[in-house]
Amino acid sequence: xxxxxxxxxxxxxxxxxxxxxxxxxxxxxxxxxxxxxxxxxxxxxxxxxxxxxxxxxxxxxxxxxxxxxxxxxxxxxxxxxxxxxxxxxxxxxxxxxxxxxxxxxxxxxxxxxxxxx
Amino acid sequence: xxxxxxxxxxxxxxxxxxxxxxxxxxxxxxxxxxxxxxxxxxxxxxxxxxxxxxxxxxxxxxxxxxxxxxxxxxxxxxxxxxxxxxxxxxxxxxxxxxxxxxxxxxxxxxxxxxxxx
Numbered sequence: 001x002x003x004x005x006x007x008x009x010x011x012x013x014x015x016x017x018x019x020x021x022x023x024x025x026x027x028x029x030x031x032x033x034x035x036x037x038x039x040x041x042x043x044x045x046x047x048x049x050x051x052x053x054x055x056x057x058x059x060x061x062x063x064x065x066x067x068x069x070x071x072x073x074x075x076x077x078x079x080x081x082x083x084x085x086x087x088x089x090x091x092x093x094x095x096x097x098x099x100x101x102x103x104x105x106x107x108x109x110x111x112x113x114x115x116x117x
Numbered sequence: 118x119x120x121x122x123x124x125x126x127x128x129x130x131x132x133x134x135x136x137x138x139x140x141x142x143x144x145x146x147x148x149x150x151x152x153x154x155x156x157x158x159x160x161x162x163x164x165x166x167x168x169x170x171x172x173x174x175x176x177x178x179x180x181x182x183x184x185x186x187x188x189x190x191x192x193x194x195x196x197x198x199x200x201x202x203x204x205x206x207x208x209x210x211x212x213x214x215x216x217x218x219x220x221x222x223x224x225x226x227x228x229x230x231x232x233x234x
Contacts, residue, residue, distance in 0.1 A: 036225075043225030046223070104162060107152075107161075
Protein backbone atom coordinates (compact mmCIF):
# COMPACT_ATOMS: atom_id res chain seq x y z
CA UNK A 1 0.00 0.00 0.00
CA UNK A 2 1.11 3.54 -0.64
CA UNK A 3 0.35 6.63 1.39
CA UNK A 4 1.20 10.30 1.62
CA UNK A 5 1.22 12.62 4.61
CA UNK A 6 1.09 16.39 4.48
CA UNK A 7 1.46 17.34 8.13
CA UNK A 8 0.45 21.00 7.79
CA UNK A 9 -3.10 22.00 6.89
CA UNK A 10 -1.94 25.56 6.29
CA UNK A 11 1.33 27.37 5.77
CA UNK A 12 1.59 31.13 6.06
CA UNK A 13 4.52 33.05 4.64
CA UNK A 14 5.31 36.66 3.83
CA UNK A 15 5.84 37.63 0.22
CA UNK A 16 9.52 37.50 -0.68
CA UNK A 17 10.33 34.92 1.98
CA UNK A 18 11.21 31.32 1.17
CA UNK A 19 8.45 28.76 1.50
CA UNK A 20 8.40 25.04 2.25
CA UNK A 21 5.42 22.72 2.04
CA UNK A 22 6.14 19.34 3.60
CA UNK A 23 5.35 15.88 2.27
CA UNK A 24 6.34 12.42 3.46
CA UNK A 25 5.44 9.20 1.73
CA UNK A 26 5.28 5.46 2.20
CA UNK A 27 5.57 2.88 -0.56
CA UNK A 28 6.76 -0.70 -0.73
CA UNK A 29 9.32 -0.01 -3.42
CA UNK A 30 10.81 3.11 -4.91
CA UNK A 31 8.46 6.02 -5.50
CA UNK A 32 7.36 8.27 -8.25
CA UNK A 33 6.47 11.57 -6.58
CA UNK A 34 4.39 14.51 -7.75
CA UNK A 35 3.26 17.95 -6.66
CA UNK A 36 0.01 19.47 -7.90
CA UNK A 37 -1.50 22.89 -7.22
CA UNK A 38 -5.17 23.80 -7.06
CA UNK A 39 -6.39 27.37 -7.39
CA UNK A 40 -9.90 28.25 -6.16
CA UNK A 41 -12.68 26.65 -8.18
CA UNK A 42 -10.19 24.99 -10.51
CA UNK A 43 -8.91 21.49 -11.12
CA UNK A 44 -5.45 20.34 -10.09
CA UNK A 45 -2.47 21.44 -12.15
CA UNK A 46 0.78 19.51 -12.38
CA UNK A 47 3.79 21.32 -10.89
CA UNK A 48 6.67 18.85 -10.90
CA UNK A 49 7.64 15.22 -10.56
CA UNK A 50 10.48 13.05 -9.31
CA UNK A 51 11.26 9.95 -11.33
CA UNK A 52 14.93 9.24 -10.81
CA UNK A 53 18.25 11.04 -10.87
CA UNK A 54 18.91 14.37 -9.18
CA UNK A 55 17.26 14.71 -5.83
CA UNK A 56 16.42 18.36 -6.51
CA UNK A 57 13.64 18.65 -9.07
CA UNK A 58 12.68 21.93 -10.68
CA UNK A 59 9.16 22.64 -11.86
CA UNK A 60 6.76 25.33 -12.96
CA UNK A 61 6.52 28.87 -11.55
CA UNK A 62 9.91 28.70 -9.80
CA UNK A 63 8.98 25.80 -7.55
CA UNK A 64 11.35 22.98 -6.74
CA UNK A 65 11.22 19.89 -4.57
CA UNK A 66 13.85 17.87 -2.81
CA UNK A 67 13.65 14.09 -2.72
CA UNK A 68 15.16 12.57 0.43
CA UNK A 69 15.06 8.80 0.36
CA UNK A 70 16.33 8.27 3.91
CA UNK A 71 13.65 10.56 5.33
CA UNK A 72 11.01 9.45 2.78
CA UNK A 73 10.25 13.09 2.10
CA UNK A 74 9.55 15.23 -0.93
CA UNK A 75 9.20 18.80 0.33
CA UNK A 76 8.10 21.56 -2.02
CA UNK A 77 10.14 24.76 -1.92
CA UNK A 78 10.37 28.17 -3.48
CA UNK A 79 13.11 30.71 -2.71
CA UNK A 80 10.86 33.77 -2.83
CA UNK A 81 7.10 33.48 -2.37
CA UNK A 82 4.55 35.53 -4.30
CA UNK A 83 1.01 36.42 -3.25
CA UNK A 84 -0.12 34.67 -6.44
CA UNK A 85 1.34 31.40 -5.09
CA UNK A 86 -1.51 31.25 -2.58
CA UNK A 87 -3.34 28.01 -3.37
CA UNK A 88 -3.92 24.44 -2.20
CA UNK A 89 -0.96 22.12 -2.79
CA UNK A 90 -1.15 18.35 -3.06
CA UNK A 91 1.64 15.80 -2.89
CA UNK A 92 1.05 12.44 -4.62
CA UNK A 93 2.92 9.14 -4.84
CA UNK A 94 2.93 6.05 -6.97
CA UNK A 95 4.89 2.89 -6.25
CA UNK A 96 7.41 2.42 -9.08
CA UNK A 97 6.76 -1.31 -9.06
CA UNK A 98 3.03 -0.96 -9.66
CA UNK A 99 2.32 -2.60 -13.00
CA UNK A 100 -0.61 -2.05 -15.31
CA UNK A 101 -3.88 -0.89 -13.79
CA UNK A 102 -3.51 2.66 -14.90
CA UNK A 103 -1.40 5.25 -13.17
CA UNK A 104 -3.07 5.18 -9.79
CA UNK A 105 -1.78 7.99 -7.61
CA UNK A 106 -2.33 8.38 -3.90
CA UNK A 107 -2.79 12.00 -2.88
CA UNK A 108 -2.13 13.71 0.41
CA UNK A 109 -4.81 15.75 2.14
CA UNK A 110 -3.45 19.03 0.83
CA UNK A 111 -1.74 22.08 2.35
CA UNK A 112 -3.23 25.54 1.99
CA UNK A 113 -0.48 28.05 1.27
CA UNK A 114 -1.21 31.66 2.13
CA UNK A 115 1.28 34.29 1.05
CA UNK A 116 0.70 37.73 2.53
CA UNK A 117 2.11 41.13 1.73
CA UNK B 118 -7.22 22.65 -26.90
CA UNK B 119 -9.83 22.11 -24.18
CA UNK B 120 -8.04 19.31 -22.27
CA UNK B 121 -10.45 17.63 -19.83
CA UNK B 122 -14.04 18.90 -19.87
CA UNK B 123 -16.56 18.06 -17.15
CA UNK B 124 -20.28 18.68 -17.19
CA UNK B 125 -22.20 19.93 -15.34
CA UNK B 126 -20.20 22.36 -13.22
CA UNK B 127 -22.79 22.44 -10.46
CA UNK B 128 -25.66 20.16 -9.50
CA UNK B 129 -28.11 19.89 -6.63
CA UNK B 130 -29.91 16.59 -6.12
CA UNK B 131 -32.45 15.26 -3.69
CA UNK B 132 -31.70 12.04 -1.82
CA UNK B 133 -32.53 9.07 -4.03
CA UNK B 134 -32.25 10.88 -7.33
CA UNK B 135 -29.87 9.65 -9.99
CA UNK B 136 -27.51 11.52 -12.26
CA UNK B 137 -24.55 11.06 -14.55
CA UNK B 138 -21.43 13.19 -14.50
CA UNK B 139 -19.84 13.52 -17.89
CA UNK B 140 -16.14 13.75 -18.70
CA UNK B 141 -14.41 14.07 -22.04
CA UNK B 142 -10.75 14.56 -22.96
CA UNK B 143 -9.31 15.61 -26.29
CA UNK B 144 -5.67 14.65 -25.66
CA UNK B 145 -5.97 11.08 -27.00
CA UNK B 146 -5.15 9.74 -23.55
CA UNK B 147 -5.59 6.08 -22.74
CA UNK B 148 -6.31 6.30 -19.01
CA UNK B 149 -9.08 8.18 -17.24
CA UNK B 150 -9.98 8.60 -13.58
CA UNK B 151 -12.74 9.83 -11.31
CA UNK B 152 -11.89 11.37 -7.92
CA UNK B 153 -13.88 13.00 -5.18
CA UNK B 154 -12.47 15.81 -3.07
CA UNK B 155 -13.68 16.37 0.47
CA UNK B 156 -12.33 18.78 3.10
CA UNK B 157 -9.51 17.21 5.09
CA UNK B 158 -9.59 14.07 2.94
CA UNK B 159 -7.68 15.16 -0.13
CA UNK B 160 -8.52 13.40 -3.37
CA UNK B 161 -9.79 9.86 -3.28
CA UNK B 162 -10.01 7.65 -6.35
CA UNK B 163 -13.50 6.36 -7.10
CA UNK B 164 -12.98 4.45 -10.35
CA UNK B 165 -10.46 4.44 -13.13
CA UNK B 166 -10.14 3.16 -16.65
CA UNK B 167 -6.64 2.10 -17.61
CA UNK B 168 -7.58 1.88 -21.27
CA UNK B 169 -10.64 1.87 -23.47
CA UNK B 170 -12.85 -1.08 -22.61
CA UNK B 171 -11.62 -1.54 -19.03
CA UNK B 172 -12.75 -0.10 -15.71
CA UNK B 173 -11.66 -0.83 -12.16
CA UNK B 174 -12.60 0.18 -8.67
CA UNK B 175 -10.57 2.68 -6.75
CA UNK B 176 -10.53 3.50 -3.07
CA UNK B 177 -14.19 4.57 -2.64
CA UNK B 178 -16.37 2.94 -5.35
CA UNK B 179 -19.52 2.22 -3.32
CA UNK B 180 -22.59 4.01 -4.62
CA UNK B 181 -21.06 4.76 -8.01
CA UNK B 182 -20.86 3.19 -11.44
CA UNK B 183 -18.79 4.18 -14.45
CA UNK B 184 -18.84 3.75 -18.20
CA UNK B 185 -15.90 4.18 -20.55
CA UNK B 186 -18.01 5.08 -23.55
CA UNK B 187 -15.07 5.41 -25.94
CA UNK B 188 -11.48 6.59 -25.71
CA UNK B 189 -12.57 10.19 -25.12
CA UNK B 190 -15.40 9.82 -22.64
CA UNK B 191 -15.67 8.43 -19.12
CA UNK B 192 -18.90 8.96 -17.19
CA UNK B 193 -19.69 8.56 -13.50
CA UNK B 194 -23.21 7.60 -12.42
CA UNK B 195 -24.88 7.96 -9.06
CA UNK B 196 -27.85 5.59 -9.11
CA UNK B 197 -29.43 6.73 -5.83
CA UNK B 198 -27.75 9.82 -4.46
CA UNK B 199 -27.08 10.13 -0.73
CA UNK B 200 -26.02 13.16 1.32
CA UNK B 201 -22.65 11.45 1.89
CA UNK B 202 -22.01 11.89 -1.81
CA UNK B 203 -22.00 15.66 -1.51
CA UNK B 204 -18.54 16.50 -2.78
CA UNK B 205 -16.50 17.98 -5.59
CA UNK B 206 -15.87 15.45 -8.32
CA UNK B 207 -12.83 15.60 -10.59
CA UNK B 208 -12.13 13.71 -13.76
CA UNK B 209 -8.54 13.25 -14.91
CA UNK B 210 -6.72 11.60 -17.78
CA UNK B 211 -3.19 10.43 -18.51
CA UNK B 212 -1.46 9.25 -21.63
CA UNK B 213 -0.40 5.75 -20.83
CA UNK B 214 -1.14 3.14 -18.19
CA UNK B 215 2.31 1.65 -18.43
CA UNK B 216 5.62 2.24 -16.78
CA UNK B 217 6.57 5.29 -18.85
CA UNK B 218 6.10 7.68 -15.99
CA UNK B 219 6.89 10.71 -18.09
CA UNK B 220 3.70 9.97 -19.97
CA UNK B 221 1.67 9.44 -16.82
CA UNK B 222 1.08 12.96 -15.65
CA UNK B 223 -2.60 13.30 -14.86
CA UNK B 224 -4.51 16.24 -16.27
CA UNK B 225 -7.61 17.36 -14.41
CA UNK B 226 -10.91 18.90 -15.34
CA UNK B 227 -12.36 21.89 -13.49
CA UNK B 228 -14.66 19.75 -11.35
CA UNK B 229 -18.36 19.21 -10.68
CA UNK B 230 -19.72 20.53 -7.39
CA UNK B 231 -22.51 18.23 -6.25
CA UNK B 232 -24.84 18.78 -3.33
CA UNK B 233 -27.24 16.06 -2.23
CA UNK B 234 -30.03 17.29 0.04
